[in-house]
Amino acid sequence: MDELEFMRGRVYGADHDDAGPRPGRLYVELVGGPLDGLLLDVTGRPDHELREGVALATEIGAYGPGGHTLYTPRAEDTRRFDWRGDAP
Template sequence: MDELEFMRGRVYGADHDDAGPVPGRAYVELVGGPLDGLLLDITSRPGHELREGVALPTEIGGYGPGGRALYAPRAEGSRRFDWRGDTP
């Protein structure tokens, strides 16, 4: 299994030992960019993030450690958040 295949179905921010989705929680798929294919748990996220998007800390984006990857919903209520770029 290659790294890309391994990453698919994993939850952003979860421990490697417990990286899969948890029943009863809501997720969106991150599409494109450094976090492509990961799932984002949106269960407790504020409504404005579900409408406007999120800035997720990542060490593998364009700005390296300390940078953030920007993701926003394709449309209101979408289960996919598309990559919009990186920021320091």
């Protein structure tokens, strides 16, 4: 199994031993980019992040360790956040 296949269906930032979604939490799917297929737990996140998007730390983006990848919600389907690029 390659790295991308391993990561699908997992929750961003969760421990590898307990990476599945939890009941009672709200998730969006990350689409495209280095975190494609991961779920992001948005429970309790500020409203502006749900409208404008998020910068998520990742070591597998264009900037390697210490870099971020940017995702914004789809206008027609806010349950999915689309990749917009990477940032240092």
